[in-house]
Each structure stands twice: as C-alpha cells, then as structure tokens.
Amino acid sequence: MSEFEPKIVAFVCNWCTYAGADLTGTSRIKYATNVRIVRFPCTGRIDYMLLTKAFASGADGIIVSGCHPNDCHYTSGNFHARRRWMVFKKLCDFMGIDTRRIVFSWVSAAEGVKWADIVNTTVEEVRKLGPYESYHKLSTQDILA
Amino acid sequence: MARIGVFICHCGENISATVDCPKVSEVAAKFPGVAFSTDYKYMCSDPGQSLVVNAIKEHKLTGIVVSACSPRMHEPTFRRACAEGGLNPYQCEMANIREHCSWVHEKGDKTDQKAIDIVRMMVEKVKRNNALLPIKVPVTKTALVIGGGVAGIQAALDIANAGHKVIMVERDPSIGGHMSQLSETFPTLDCSQCILTPRMVEVAQNPNIKLYTYAEIESVEGFVGNFNVKIRKKAKSVDETLCNGCGMCTTKCPNKKNPNEFELGMGNRPAIYVPFPQAVPNIPVIDKTQCTYYKNGKCKICEKVCQPKAIRFDQEDEIIEVAVGAIALCTGFDIKKTDFFPEYGYGKYKDIIDGLQFERLASASGPTSGEIRRPSDGQVPKKIVFVACAGSRDPAKGIEYCSKICCMYTAKHAILYKHKVHDGQAYIFYMDIRAAGKNYDEFTRRAIEEDQAQYIRGRVSRIYERDGKLIVVGADTLMNAQTVEIEADMVVLATAGVANKGAEELAQKLHVSYDQHKFFSEAHPKLKPVETNTAGIYLAGACQSPKDIPESVAAASGVAGKIACLFANSELTREPLIAMVDRQAPPMYSSCTGCFLCQPVCPYNAIEREEVKDRNGNLVRELAFINPGLCQGCGTCVAVCKSKSIDIEGYTNLQMYAEVDALLNS
Ligand SMILES: Cc1cc2nc3c(=O)[nH]c(=O)nc-3n(C[C@H](O)[C@H](O)[C@H](O)COP(=O)(O)OP(=O)(O)OC[C@H]3O[C@@H](n4cnc5c(N)ncnc54)[C@H](O)[C@@H]3O)c2cc1C
Numbered sequence: 001m002s003e004f005e006p007k008i009v010a011f012v013c014n015w016c017t018y019a020g021a022d023l024t025g026t027s028r029i030k031y032a033t034n035v036r037i038v039r040f041p042c043t044g045r046i047d048y049m050l051l052t053k054a055f056a057s058g059a060d061g062i063i064v065s066g067c068h069p070n071d072c073h074y075t076s077g078n079f080h081a082r083r084r085w086m087v088f089k090k091l092c093d094f095m096g097i098d099t100r101r102i103v104f105s106w107v108s109a110a111e112g113v114k115w116a117d118i119v120n121t122t123v124e125e126v127r128k129l130g131p132y133e134s135y136h137k138l139s140t141q142d143i144l145a
Numbered sequence: 146m147a148r149i150g151v152f153i154c155h156c157g158e159n160i161s162a163t164v165d166c167p168k169v170s171e172v173a174a175k176f177p178g179v180a181f182s183t184d185y186k187y188m189c190s191d192p193g194q195s196l197v198v199n200a201i202k203e204h205k206l207t208g209i210v211v212s213a214c215s216p217r218m219h220e221p222t223f224r225r226a227c228a229e230g231g232l233n234p235y236q237c238e239m240a241n242i243r244e245h246c247s248w249v250h251e252k253g254d255k256t257d258q259k260a261i262d263i264v265r266m267m268v269e270k271v272k273r274n275n276a277l278l279p280i281k282v283p284v285t286k287t288a289l290v291i292g293g294g295v296a297g298i299q300a301a302l303d304i305a306n307a308g309h310k311v312i313m314v315e316r317d318p319s320i321g322g323h324m325s326q327l328s329e330t331f332p333t334l335d336c337s338q339c340i341l342t343p344r345m346v347e348v349a350q351n352p353n354i355k356l357y358t359y360a361e362i363e364s365v366e367g368f369v370g371n372f373n374v375k376i377r378k379k380a381k382s383v384d385e386t387l388c389n390g391c392g393m394c395t396t397k398c399p400n401k402k403n404p405n406e407f408e409l410g411m412g413n414r415p416a417i418y419v420p421f422p423q424a425v426p427n428i429p430v431i432d433k434t435q436c437t438y439y440k441n442g443k444c445k446i447c448e449k450v451c452q453p454k455a456i457r458f459d460q461e462d463e464i465i466e467v468a469v470g471a472i473a474l475c476t477g478f479d480i481k482k483t484d485f486f487p488e489y490g491y492g493k494y495k496d497i498i499d500g501l502q503f504e505r506l507a508s509a510s511g512p513t514s515g516e517i518r519r520p521s522d523g524q525v526p527k528k529i530v531f532v533a534c535a536g537s538r539d540p541a542k543g544i545e546y547c548s549k550i551c552c553m554y555t556a557k558h559a560i561l562y563k564h565k566v567h568d569g570q571a572y573i574f575y576m577d578i579r580a581a582g583k584n585y586d587e588f589t590r591r592a593i594e595e596d597q598a599q600y601i602r603g604r605v606s607r608i609y610e611r612d613g614k615l616i617v618v619g620a621d622t623l624m625n626a627q628t629v630e631i632e633a634d635m636v637v638l639a640t641a642g643v644a645n646k647g648a649e650e651l652a653q654k655l656h657v658s659y660d661q662h663k664f665f666s667e668a669h670p671k672l673k674p675v676e677t678n679t680a681g682i683y684l685a686g687a688c689q690s691p692k693d694i695p696e697s698v699a700a701a702s703g704v705a706g707k708i709a710c711l712f713a714n715s716e717l718t719r720e721p722l723i724a725m726v727d728r729q730a731p732p733m734y735s736s737c738t739g740c741f742l743c744q745p746v747c748p749y750n751a752i753e754r755e756e757v758k759d760r761n762g763n764l765v766r767e768l769a770f771i772n773p774g775l776c777q778g779c780g781t782c783v784a785v786c787k788s789k790s791i792d793i794e795g796y797t798n799l800q801m802y803a804e805v806d807a808l809l810n811s
Contacts, residue, residue, distance in 0.1 A: 025244030033255040045780030074779035075748040110660040
C-alpha cells in the first residue's frame with residue numbers, strides 16, 4: 001500500500017499569507033504538494049463552518065493563516081478571526097472534532113520560507129495522525145443512510 | 146447553464162517544465178460546465194489574450210478561468226480580456242498554478258493533480274461569480290509626505306511643481322534628515338549642506354507645500370484618493386507665527402549642557418534650541434524634559450528676552466485633521482550605535498565612534514569645525530581604523546543583509562581623513578568592496594591609490610584599550626588569515642543601517658507591509674518598487690532598505706510621478722468587491738435580524754442603521770446597511786453575521802463553499 005497522503009486545505013488571507021505563499025514560489029522554495037489554498041480577502045472573512053465543510057469533504061488537516069497581529073490590511077480582521085477561532089476551538093473540543101488537525105498561524109508577505117515550513121510540518125503532523133476517517137465516514141454515512 | 150472556458154498557460158517553461166499543461170487542459174475539458182479548454186505558451190501575450198477574447202465569442206462562454214500565475218500578477222490583464230470578449234470583467238478567475246504549484250513542486254503526478262484541483266476549484270467558483278460594476282470614487286488632489294529627509298523633500302517638490310498641494314509631516318524640529326548631518330558626499334565630494342539647504346528652503350517657500358515640523362502621524366483612515374489623516378503637532382512651546390528666528394532665546398538660555406542630538410552627543414545644546422544653523426523652519430523648540438522652567442517652575446529667561454513675545458509655556462499638542470488622496474512614506478533609516486557591539490567595548494571607549502559621528506567631525510559646521518579630533522582628549526588621530534560591515538552581513542547579529550552605503554562612505558571617510566590629516570594613516574578592514582554605481586569604483590580606487598588608505602580584507606574580532614591606544618585585532622584573509630594588530634588612535638565603525646525608530650508603528654497605522662527588519666515592503670520587488678501593497682500609499686528612500694542619496698532621490702521622483710498620475714483623474718474606479726446586506730423588495734423581508742453585531746467589527750464604520758417605515762411613517766424595523774463608499778471588502782461582517790444575511794462580492798458564501806467542495810470531491 002502506498003503511503004497515506006494527507007489532504008490539507010489552507011484558508012489564507014489575500015494580503016499576507018497568500019502573498020507569502022506567492023513569495024515561496026518566486027523564491028522557488030519546494031514544499032509538499034498536499035496543500036490546496038483557498039483565498040479570502042481577510043482571515044476575518046473566514047466562516048469557521050467552512051472548516052467543518054472541509055473535513056466533511058475529505059480534508060485531513062486544515063491551515064488557517066493570515067497577517068501577524070497588528071499587521072492586518074484591514075486593521076483588525078485577524079483579531080476577530082483569532083477570537084472566533086478560540087471560541088470555535090472550544091466548541092470543536094466539546095464536540096470531539098480533532099483540533100490537532102487545525103493549524104492556526106500568521107505568515108506575512110515576506111515570510112516565504114515560513115509558509116513552506118508550515119505546510120511541511122502540518123503535512124507531517126497530519127500524516128502521523130492518519131486519515132480523518134471517523135469524520136469522513138460520519139458525514140457520508142449519515143447522509144446516505 | 147454555465148459555459149466556462151479554461152485557459153492553461155505554460156508561462157514559457159515556468160509552468161510547463163513541472164506541470165503537464167496539455168493533460169491539465171484535457172482533464173479540465175471534462176469538468177461539468179466547461180465548454181472550452183486549451184493550453185498556450187504565453188497566455189498574457191497579445192496572441193494569448195486574443196485567444197481568450199475569440200474563445201469567449203466563439204464558444205459563447207459565460208466565464209473564464211485562466212490557469213497561470215498569481216492573481217496578484219495578471220488578474221487585471223485577463224479581466225480586461227474578459228471585457229473585450231463581451232463578458233463582465235468579474236466573470237474571470239485566476240487559477241494560480243505557477244507560484245502555488247509549478248514553482249514549488251517537482252515534476253510528477255502529484256503536481257499535475259494539484260494543478261488540476263486548483264483549476265477545478267476555480268471553475269466551480271467562477272460559475273457563481275456575479276456581474277459587477279466598478280465603483281467610482283472622487284480623488285482628493287492633495288498628497289501627504291511623511292518624513293522630510295532628502296527623499297521626502299524631492300517627492301514634495303516634484304508633486305508641488307506638478308501643481309498639486311502637498312502636506313509634509315516631519316518628526317524632528319527641522320527637515321533635512323540624515324543628509325543634513327553629512328559633511329561631503331560620495332562620489333563627488335560636494336558639500337552635503339550646500340546642495341541640500343537650497344532644496345529645504347524651496348520646500349518652506351513653495352506655496353503648494355504646507356509643512357508641519359515636530360509633528361507625527363496620529364492616525365490614518367480611508368482609502369486611495371480619500372484618506373483622512375490626523376497629525377499630532379507636538380507643542381514647541383513657541384508660537385510659530387510670531388517667532389522671527391532671531392536666536393536670542395537660544396543664546397540666553399542658561400541651561401546649555403544638554404546632549405546635542407544633531408551632533409550625536411559630541412557637543413551640547415541649550416534647552417531651547419534650533420537643531421542646526423540652517424534648520425528649516427528656523428524656529429526653536431523647548432525640550433520639555435530638559436528645560437528648567439518645566440522641571441522646577443522657575444527661569445522663563447527665554448520668555449523675557451523674546452522680543453516678538455513668541456514663547457508659550459502653556460502650548461499643548463495640537464491634532465490637525467487633513468484629507469489627502471495619496472501618501473508618500475519617506476521616513477528614512479537609522480544606524481546601529483557603537484553600544485551594539487560587545488566585541489568593540491559596548492560603546493565604552495570614547496574614541497570608537499560611528500560613521501555619522503565621523504561625518505560631524507569632518508563637517509565644517511560640526512563640533513570641531515571640521516578638524517578630525519578624537520572625542521576623548523581632542524588629539525588629532527595619526528592612526529585611524531575604519532571597520533566596514535560592523536554588524537552588516539552578520540547573521541549572528543540578526544542583520545544578514547548588506548547595508549549598501551558603508552563601503553562608499555568608508556572610502557569617503559578615508560579620503561576626507563587624508564585631506565585633513567596629511568601625515569595620518571587610515572586602515573580599512575572590509576569583507577568585500579561593494580562599489581557598484583556610476584563613478585563609485587573609481588572613487589574607492591582613489592581612496593586606495595591617491596589617498597593611501599590601506600585596505601585589509603578581514604574582520605575585526607576585538608578592540609580594547611592599552612596605554613591610551615585602541616588595539617584593533619583582526620585577521621587578514623589575503624595573508625593566510627594572519628592576525629593583524631593595529632595600535633590606533635581612533636576607530637570608526639561603519640555600523641549597519643537599520644529601520645528608523647517607530648517604523649513598525651507607522652506601518653501598522655497605514656496598513657502597509659514591512660519585512661522582518663521593519664523596512665517597508667514594496668508591492669513588487671522589480672515592477673512596483675515604489676508602491677506599497679496598499680493602494681495610494683507609496684514609499685521612497687531609505688525607509689525601504691538602506692539607500693544612498695541618488696537612489697533615494699530617484700525613488701522619490703518615481704513616487705511623485707505615480708502620485709501625479711493618480712491625480713490626473715478626478716475620479717478613480719475601485720474594485721466592487723464589497724459586502725452587502727440581504728435586501729428583498731420590500732426591504733421589510735430582509736433576513737437581517739437587526740442585531741448589529743456587524744457594526745462593532747467593521748474597521749471602517751461602514752455599517753449604518755437603515756430604518757424601514759410603514760406608509761404612515763412608523764418605524765417597522767431596523768436593518769443593517771453597508772455604505773458602499775466606505776466598505777473596503779474585508780468581509781469580517783460576513784463571518785460574524787448570525788443569520789447569514791451579509792455576503793461579500795468576489796468571496797460569496799456560495800463561491801467559497803463551492804470551492805471547498807470542488808477541492809476535495811475529486
Ligand atoms: C555615515 C553616513 C554617510 C553617508 N554618506 C553618504 C554620501 O556621501 N553620499 C550618499 O549618497 N549617501 C550617503 N549616505 C546615505 C544618506 O544618508 C541616505 O541616502 C539619505 O539620508 C536617505 O534619505 P531619506 O530621506 O530616505 O532618509 P533620512 O535622511 O533618514 O530622512 C528621513 C526623515 O524622516 C523623518 N521621520 C522619520 N520617521 C518619521 C515619522 N514617523 N514621522 C515623521 N517624520 C519621520 C526623519 O526625522 C528624517 O527627517 C550616508 C549615510 C550615513 C549613515
């Protein structure tokens with residue numbers, strides 16, 4: 001059997017992390033192919049229900065990344081994102097959603113190397129955790145039953 | 146039914162070397178809703194764009210996905226092509242298979258699969274794009290220049306001479322920046338003050354320029370063409386409208402022993418002072434931390450001697466609000482001080498100085514009237530050592546970059562030294578001589594060949610004092626790394642150029658990006674060197690990275706050109722990617738519950754209360770309304786809306802869920 005390749009979805013803001021990931025490209029820094037990037041104007045826009053949607057659709061791990069604190073292009077979107085993430089995480093823990101599979105980080109437009117690092121470490125961490133079968137099964141079984 | 150066109154770009158070899166473009170195109174052709182799919186060598190070229198335009202017409206496409214570089218690169222290009230083909234320009238999405246795929250992965254199936262996934266995701270998104278009309282906004286044709294160094298001065302004069310109003314804000318009591326502290330300038334050795342002072346005066350006299358010195362930016366709101374800026378004018382304790390610059394107050398002030406910032410501590414100044422004789426404006430300020438009256442409540446001698454009665458002890462900081470259309474950031478740089486270096490004595494040896502202090506010693510208007518004398522005892526140093534790259538290119542010190550100006554000014558210092566101390570000997574420890582620039586290499590050769598500066602290739606590991614001499618211990622890497630010891634009378638460290646104090650806070654107020662060293666980031670390292678990522682905010686000079694005068698001035702003129710272009714139009718078109726609250730006809734039936742949770746999270750105060758009234762004028766309910774002129778499209782309100790009544794164009798709930806769905810359900 002071939003090695004398990006985790007599917008990682010990254011929800012990133014346009015101004016810092018998307019640009020940071022562009023810089024990783026411009027600098028030709030190589031990283032794991034497992035990640036798919038979804039662009040948002042700001043992390044403040046990210047509706048955390050999208051995270052559960054991503055798990056339901058087959059993601060094994062999720063990265064949420066935006067501008068560093070105080071560097072938000074829109075002043076405060078990243079703070080709202082962080083606050084809602086703290087609440088959402090508690091809810092996930094309560095419901096039994098594996099929050100080790102969700103990585104919340106800041107990557108600026110100048111941090112091309114950091115972006116590659118975050119993707120690589122997330123892929124490796126999630127690889128260790130294995131596929132998120134329990135969630136995937138749960139959602140499909142219930143709908144198909 | 147959607148009829149989507151997919152256009153896969155090879156980008157020469159940039160994409161096709163790692164991604165199998167024909168294969169991606171083939172697979173994409175089978176995605177539901179895709180009516181046409183092709184690949185081409187350079188989609189952004191003229192024939193490439195014609196291909197897109199013709200395909201839209203021929204295949205009656207309803208939307209396009211261009212799989213190529215980052216949308217930050219060519220989205221505008223393909224939106225235009227989209228419009229040319231007869232579609233709404235916003236029916237276009239970019240699938241980033243270059244920066245996010247071909248450039249970061251090796252050739253292989255996994256990379257191809259990733260490219261296919263990215264395309265599929267954008268196909269699903271574009272199917273749900275709405276036709277949008279650009280928003281028109283007016284432009285306030287006044288520019289704000291922050292920082293009055295040579296870069297700010299150049300930018301302000303150019304913009305003013307193009308016929309526009311300029312507001313300049315300078316933190317210090319005078320404009321001029323570091324250039325006003327320099328003695329003579331490489332590579333021509335013309336006197337810095339002589340070339341700068343006339344330009345400073347021009348700023349003060351130009352009717353289009355309003356100058357605020359001893360002032361800082363308090364806050365910035367708004368967006369390109371329409372910024373609202375609050376300026377804090379710090380209290381000078383002097384009424385500028387009355388002061389005639391006679392200088393009586395500064396001569397009579399009894400409290401004269403305060404370290405002189407302009408002379409970098411090598412001299413004193415009174416508590417009421419003008420930083421240097423050619424200051425613009427020539428108006429003194431009272432240093433409240435030093436003034437006897439502010440400290441003890443007694444003295445007021447300046448008030449007594451001031452004939453125009455301009456002294457105001459009760460003056461307070463003033464907040465001035467201005468409206469501007471564009472902002473030029475020209476806040477310059479700073480240098481590391483000698484106390485940064487443990488190996489060179491943490492600044493405890495008086496005769497180890499930094500480059501700027503040497504400039505002051507060499508300056509005719511400096512503390513020694515232009516004679517090179519060491520600070521400890523005023524002796525003329527006969528052996529002087531210059532240490533280049535003090536801190537620069539030193540990852541261990543956290544400064545891995547080259548400070549760029551030091552090779553040149555160190556050569557200049559060696560030349561000036563020889564011109565002033567004919568029997569003296571200068572030694573220069575260096576890593577490489579970086580003298581790339583017009584007449585720059587010739588200049589460093591002149592230091593070596595005409596002025597006998599002795600260049601030693603190697604670093605200095607330690608400096609310590611012995612019998613009144615500074616022992617400089619270094620290695621000569623061109624002599625088998627032999628240890629060299631020089632008994633010097635004085636040492637000048639060419640310390641690293643660093644970001645200016647307060648750069649980070651300012652960047653945060655303006656929402657512009659900065660790098661790990663707190664230098665401001667340009668929007669593109671090659672193609673947008675003077676723009677920031679925030680529309681309408683530009684940068685020039687050493688606030689971006691260490692720069693010499695010609696570079697700073699060139700960038701400043703570039704900024705002025707950009708701003709003049711912006712001001713050439715009376716209206717700007719702005720991206721209509723903004724949020725709106727669900728509205729039904731009649732608005733009564735909106736799903737908005739009127740909880741107004743969205744209001745406090747909006748950074749732009751764009752969310753208003755709209756009252757819905759019945760025919761008798763009675764209030765029925767209140768709904769959130771987003772002012773399209775103020776909304777900047779962050780979408781924070783969308784995520785906090787409990788009833789999912791707010792959506793944002795370009796990133797609607799439908800689009801985002803479809804993207805996530807498409808990504809994984811392959
Ligand atoms: C020792 C030394 C010798 C040099 N010799 C030469 C030479 O011979 N030839 C040459 O070409 N170059 C030389 N340079 C480089 C030269 O000094 C710079 O290129 C030039 O000063 C850059 O101009 P600037 O306007 O970008 O920045 P600065 O000169 O640093 O001016 C910035 C201005 O902005 C103001 N400011 C900062 N922050 C704020 C804020 N938050 N709000 C409002 N105002 C603010 C500052 O007070 C200052 O007036 C030398 C540099 C050094 C250190």
